[in-house]
Amino acid sequence: MQIKVADTLKKLPPYLFVEIDRAKRKARQEGKDLIDLGIGDPDTPTPGHIIEALYAAAKDPRNHRYALDAGMLELREEIACWYKERFGISLSAADEILPLIGSKEGIAHIPFAFLNKNDVSLVPDPAYPAYRNATILAGGKPHIMPLLEKNAFLPELGAVPKTVLKRAKLLFLNYPNNPTSAVVPQAFLKEAVAFAKKHGIIICFDLAYSEMCFDGYAAPAILPIRGAKDVAVEFHSLSKTYNMTGWRIGWVCGNKEIVAAVAKIKSNIDSGIFQAIQCAGIAALKTDNAFIRNMSQMYKERRDVLVEGLQGMGWNVVPTKATFYVWAKIPQKTSSIDFCNHLLQDNGVVATPGVGFGKYGEGYLRFALTQKTEKIREALQRLARV
Numbered sequence: 001m002q003i004k005v006a007d008t009l010k011k012l013p014p015y016l017f018v019e020i021d022r023a024k025r026k027a028r029q030e031g032k033d034l035i036d037l038g039i040g041d042p043d044t045p046t047p048g049h050i051i052e053a054l055y056a057a058a059k060d061p062r063n064h065r066y067a068l069d070a071g072m073l074e075l076r077e078e079i080a081c082w083y084k085e086r087f088g089i090s091l092s093a094a095d096e097i098l099p100l101i102g103s104k105e106g107i108a109h110i111p112f113a114f115l116n117k118n119d120v121s122l123v124p125d126p127a128y129p130a131y132r133n134a135t136i137l138a139g140g141k142p143h144i145m146p147l148l149e150k151n152a153f154l155p156e157l158g159a160v161p162k163t164v165l166k167r168a169k170l171l172f173l174n175y176p177n178n179p180t181s182a183v184v185p186q187a188f189l190k191e192a193v194a195f196a197k198k199h200g201i202i203i204c205f206d207l208a209y210s211e212m213c214f215d216g217y218a219a220p221a222i223l224p225i226r227g228a229k230d231v232a233v234e235f236h237s238l239s240k241t242y243n244m245t246g247w248r249i250g251w252v253c254g255n256k257e258i259v260a261a262v263a264k265i266k267s268n269i270d271s272g273i274f275q276a277i278q279c280a281g282i283a284a285l286k287t288d289n290a291f292i293r294n295m296s297q298m299y300k301e302r303r304d305v306l307v308e309g310l311q312g313m314g315w316n317v318v319p320t321k322a323t324f325y326v327w328a329k330i331p332q333k334t335s336s337i338d339f340c341n342h343l344l345q346d347n348g349v350v351a352t353p354g355v356g357f358g359k360y361g362e363g364y365l366r367f368a369l370t371q372k373t374e375k376i377r378e379a380l381q382r383l384a385r386v
């Protein structure tokens with residue numbers, strides 16, 4: 001039989017990161033010593049008390065059954081408590097918070113809840129690929145909003161054509177931003193809420209890096225903006241905040257009708273998060289704030305070493321206030337894929353080509369600060385030979 005995949009699947013680009021992985025493995029097999037600044041995955045372990053909470057919960061047979069689709073009430077209450085302390089507003093644990101199997105899961109499912117055929121999602125570029133790809137999988141059309149350096153990597157909402165606005169149902173925003181590490185001013189969030197209200201568009205605000213901030217900066221949420229709860233939801237993740245990428249836990253919160261629609265999609269697809277992981281999530285959210293301060297300090301030191309080192313070699317990079325990424329303009333006139341291949345093959349340094357995040361990422365590469373400072377220094381020595 002000839003196996004034929006759905007047209008939507010054919011429309012998805014090949015996942016560049018899988019190809020980079022293959023190139024990395026091959027280089028390692030050939031005996032190359034690589035310094036990997038490619039992956040956005042914390043290199044330090046999950047805190048011990050979270051692991052202990054998992055042990056304890058895993059031993060309790062009550063946690064072995066199917067979990068509630070809506071997540072444990074205790075977890076939702078803990079999220080509400082964390083949110084109130086961090087952002088100063090109250091969310092209802094009953095209907096404004098829905099735990100997710102990692103925030104990517106919710107981001108990938110929300111288009112299925114709101115897009116009819118050929119409806120549009122407004123998607124930034126460069127960006128986390130799930131916004132665009134999930135839109136396509138759901139039968140929708142992504143409309144690309146370029147994130148340009150001259151606009152501080154904020155999209156120009158006023159530049160979206162009227163004909164597109166008529167069919168637009170979702171607007172994806174992500175600040176602190178992956179991959180550019182840009183942050184968002186309050187004024188832009190206000191503008192986005194007004195824009196969404198005017199055109200009847202749902203805002204999906206991705207806050208995966210809300211706690212990875214430096215130099216006294218605290219990233220803003222969108223829900224505290226007046227009127228935002230009428231039009232917006234936020235996606236939060238424990239992955240980057242508590243070194244829990246493999247655990248798969250996050251949440252969506254905000255407008256209760258939007259949250260309910262995501263819950264309906266999920267109830268038809270998955271059967272909740274393993275309860276022991278939810279218990280570990282509760283323990284994570286109770287973590288002493290000192291943990292986040294220390295983690296941010298660690299990434300800040302790494303950022304300073306990398307940014308100062310690159311600047312010293314004439315690269316065009318600036319230190320940013322958040323995320324563990326450095327978004328660097330490529331110092332040569334080559335494509336980002338060729339340049340990253342060259343770094344991998346000839347310098348033993350892995351970075352991610354900007355084009356992997358969309359065509360407006362071309363001309364850049366992304367370094368992830370997921371190696372110790374000694375390794376980053378060594379990477380700089382290797383980059384001096386570029």
Ligand SMILES: *Cc1c(COP(=O)(O)O)cnc(C)c1O
Nearest residue numbers: 102103104128178208237239250
């Ligand atoms: C890592 C990341 C996520 C996904 O986080 P999970 O909760 O692990 O699914 C979402 N958005 C952005 C921008 C990310 O970088």
